Amino acid sequence: MTSTSASETPAGAQAPAPAGDRFEHTGLFYRDEEQYATGCSAFLGRALACGDPALVAVPEGNGELIRARLGAEGDLVAFADMTRAGRNPGRILPSVLLAFADAHAGRRVWVIGEPIRPDRGAVEYPACARHEALINAAFAGRDAAILCPYDAPALDAEALADVERTHPLLEESGRARASATYGDPIETAASFDRPLPVPPATAERYPFLGVGALPGVRDFAIARAQAGGLDEERVAELLIAVNELATNTAEYTTGPGTLTVWAEDGMLVYQIDDTGHIADPLTGHVPPPAGASRGRGLLIVNELADLVRVHRGPAGTSIRLHFQLPAPTA
Amino acid sequence: MGPSVIERLRPGDHVCWAFDDDGQRLAALGEYVNAGVRADQKIIYFSDTPPDILLGELQNSGVDARRLADSGRLQFGLLPIGRLHQRMFDPVAVIDAWRQEIDAARSDGFSSLRVIGDMAWASGPTAGADRVQWYEAQVNRVFTSGHVMALCLYDRRLFDSGRLVRIAAAHPASIDPTTNWAWRPLLRMERTGRPPGLRLIGEADASNREALAATLAEVTGDLSGAGTQMTLDVAGLRFADAAAARLLMTAAGSTSSDVRITGCSVSLGKLMRLVGGEPYAGAPA
Numbered sequence: 372m373t374s375t376s377a378s379e380t381p382a383g384a385q386a387p388a389p390a391g392d393r394f395e396h397t398g399l400f401y402r403d404e405e406q407y408a409t410g411c412s413a414f415l416g417r418a419l420a421c422g423d424p425a426l427v428a429v430p431e432g433n434g435e436l437i438r439a440r441l442g443a444e445g446d447l448v449a450f451a452d453m454t455r456a457g458r459n460p461g462r463i464l465p466s467v468l469l470a471f472a473d474a475h476a477g478r479r480v481w482v483i484g485e486p487i488r489p490d491r492g493a494v495e496y497p498a499c500a501r502h503e504a505l506i507n508a509a510f511a512g513r514d515a516a517i518l519c520p521y522d523a524p525a526l527d528a529e530a531l532a533d534v535e536r537t538h539p540l541l542e543e544s545g546r547a548r549a550s551a552t553y554g555d556p557i558e559t560a561a562s563f564d565r566p567l568p569v570p571p572a573t574a575e576r577y578p579f580l581g582v583g584a585l586p587g588v589r590d591f592a593i594a595r596a597q598a599g600g601l602d603e604e605r606v607a608e609l610l611i612a613v614n615e616l617a618t619n620t621a622e623y624t625t626g627p628g629t630l631t632v633w634a635e636d637g638m639l640v641y642q643i644d645d646t647g648h649i650a651d652p653l654t655g656h657v658p659p660p661a662g663a664s665r666g667r668g669l670l671i672v673n674e675l676a677d678l679v680r681v682h683r684g685p686a687g688t689s690i691r692l693h694f695q696l697p698a699p700t701a
Numbered sequence: 702m703g704p705s706v707i708e709r710l711r712p713g714d715h716v717c718w719a720f721d722d723d724g725q726r727l728a729a730l731g732e733y734v735n736a737g738v739r740a741d742q743k744i745i746y747f748s749d750t751p752p753d754i755l756l757g758e759l760q761n762s763g764v765d766a767r768r769l770a771d772s773g774r775l776q777f778g779l780l781p782i783g784r785l786h787q788r789m790f791d792p793v794a795v796i797d798a799w800r801q802e803i804d805a806a807r808s809d810g811f812s813s814l815r816v817i818g819d820m821a822w823a824s825g826p827t828a829g830a831d832r833v834q835w836y837e838a839q840v841n842r843v844f845t846s847g848h849v850m851a852l853c854l855y856d857r858r859l860f861d862s863g864r865l866v867r868i869a870a871a872h873p874a875s876i877d878p879t880t881n882w883a884w885r886p887l888l889r890m891e892r893t894g895r896p897p898g899l900r901l902i903g904e905a906d907a908s909n910r911e912a913l914a915a916t917l918a919e920v921t922g923d924l925s926g927a928g929t930q931m932t933l934d935v936a937g938l939r940f941a942d943a944a945a946a947r948l949l950m951t952a953a954g955s956t957s958s959d960v961r962i963t964g965c966s967v968s969l970g971k972l973m974r975l976v977g978g979e980p981y982a983g984a985p986a
Contacts, residue, residue: 581866582907583875586887589904589940607968614942618907671943671975 393479395516396507397547398538400523400531404436407520410542411483412440414518418481419444426471428453428463429485429520437483453485460486460495460502461673464509464656472515479514486519492636494568494693495678496530501563502656503537507556509657518542533563557652567682567691570642574633582621588630589614592641595632599639600696609694612675613641615668616690620645626687638677638693646687655679706876706884707732712742712813713847714886715840715912717872719855719865725878726854730817731762733852734775737815743806744775748819752777774811790829792836799843807848816851824859834864837871838915844873845892845899845916871911873903890916898932898960905938905945913945917952921960929959936964946972 399414401407411427415437418425427437428451438445449471457463463486472480486499506517521534523543532552535541539553577591592613596606613630620628626646633640649655655669669690673679678693707729710716720726737744746755752770755777759766769775806814823833843849853872855865869875874886888903890913899920905913921931933949935941941949950973953960965973 583866583869583877585906585908586904589906604967607966608971610940611942611968611972614906614940618942618944622907667943667976671972674975 392512393514394507394510394512395540396510396538397516397518397540397542398534398550399518399520400534400541400543401520402523406544407433407522408436408440409545411437411518411520413545414481414483414516415441415444415448418516419447421479423479423481424471424475425449425481425483426451426467427483428456428467429483430454430488433485433520457484457486459673459676459678460491460499461655461676461679462670463502464505465658465670466674468506468517469509469657472510472513479516481516481518483518483520488522494680497563497565498678498680500530500533500537501560503534504556504560504563505653505656507537507539508560509653511556560652564681564683566684567642567680567689570631570640571633571635574631577630577632578627579617579621579630580627582618585614585617585621588617591630592632596639596694599634601639601694602697605694608675609639609641609692612672612692613643615671616643616692619668620647623647624687634696637696637698639696640691640693642689642691644687644689648683649681649688655681705732706880707852708736709885710736710850710852712850713844713889713891714850714874715844715853715872716851716886717837717853717855717869717875719857719869719875719877721857721878726856727758727762729852730759731764733815733817734759734764734766734769738769738774740815741812742815743809743811743813744769744815744817745778745802746775746817746819747778748817749779749822750819773809790823790827790832790836792829792832792839795836796840796843799840799849803843803846803849813847814849816849817854818851819854821854821856821859824856834868834871834911837868838911839919841871841873841890841912841916842919845890845920847891867911870908871915873909873912873916875908888913892920893932893934896932897929898934900934900937902937904940905948906940906942907944910944910948914948917948921952931960933960933962934964935962935966935969938964938966938969941969941972943972943976947976949973950977 399410401410415425415427425447426449427434429437431452431454434450434452438450441448451467456467463484468482468484471482486502491499503519510517519538521531523531535550535552536554536559539550541548541550575595577588579585579588589610593606593610596609601609617628617630620643624645624647628643628645631642631644654666655673658670659666672692676692677695680691682689710733718729720729734744748755756766756770766775803814820833823830837853844851855868857865860868873888873890876884886903888901888905888909891900891902893900899916933952935949946969949962953962
């Protein structure tokens, strides 16, 4: 994170941006609450000075640090608890970032988004890093500024290097600089497509073929969700998500699909493997045009699952959905 | 073991029965016809096969077919009614003919009409046979009255599997020889009188999407502009996928009448918001 090759400018000034592109995506490295609050409030100060709409989507406690700095002006800023809105990193783009931008179409929007916390586990991390890379593709050409704070001392060297690869701009101790390792966002996103850990031997499998098999897929899915201890509402949402994936397999691939289900680390895991390939890396992260009849399946899945991992292999695609189980009652 | 899959069918059902050999076809037909006799229904068997052959087949499948035919309870016809003589399939005329057959059966004192449609002709060169998928979707509109039920016979040896999947999706429910004995029709759609509208019972997914789309279009088209409040009752809809949720919302937004969706579950409501592209879903409340 201490690249020395990039030029530095004061963060308070207009940060460097490619000509003709008003999109600004900055990784903010902070070392303590003071640096966090200072960096974030400076960013919001620029938004408020322009009278632009601003959103703070960070874990709730961090939001309070920012709110305290803003004082009365905090009322002009929208706040979202990222631990809820962004529980699944796959839905931050469509339902937080793009939703806010679209709600203020025609205006420059400013968003602080904090998707990667040190407490995001190893299973979640690739999905978070991929999300950061895809922001650059989804917002290319849009009039927006996004600031992503990172708790530098708590992150390992690989995660810090990934911040530099996924953010064209970086800011540290009040100094802004261009990233020396920022690359093509689609290629960078693809680099986070890591093979999924092998399901446990106890996982249950249900092969299916064609749309006529969908009711059977749902029967299999619902029985395991209920046995796993999900409440009624979550079972219904799980069913919608799993059915959308199985429908994609049945309608858009020629081969069979397999649903595999197991429990791990307080999560119920549902994985669909099929012979299909998802052509557009933004599928599931960017809403299709209004009126389009296709392209919403993965968006809905991202909205309903607590974590979605996708792995594209030579033989097809694996999509793994995680659903948090309620904590066991004593 | 309770009633068989075939015996569980009832008026309003429009079922695609895909079979692999004549033994399977005849086993299902025997049960289906005898259930119609018990239910005091008029039975019409549409097929290109000559009636004397069909009579023999039914007789050998445990149906007292000759007596039923003599008494007029069992009739044989050509599907599509009348038009196939000219080797031209006209789905609109056929759907009109359905309504006349239903009225005739009811005025003859039957409780309802039970139909068998052998669709083998649609695999041949008949002009208009390519419209069978459209026809099967549109004909759902005569079923929602609850005065008719049909078992459509599709011989898998005659139809391309991809085409048969699309045709099956035009039916609210489908069965094949592997169907579990506990099967029930995936979706039932019933017209309601007061309030005027449609009641959906069961599950709506990709396997019956075309049937739902055509029926919703029919009901909303009927009531459009009538100034009446129309109700889409989804309390009995145990499952709806994203495409079905979109169809329901489109139906609700497509007519100048006042359309209400009632009995919406929490998860269906959430799904509707998700497919409706609410501008700011998930963002701060």
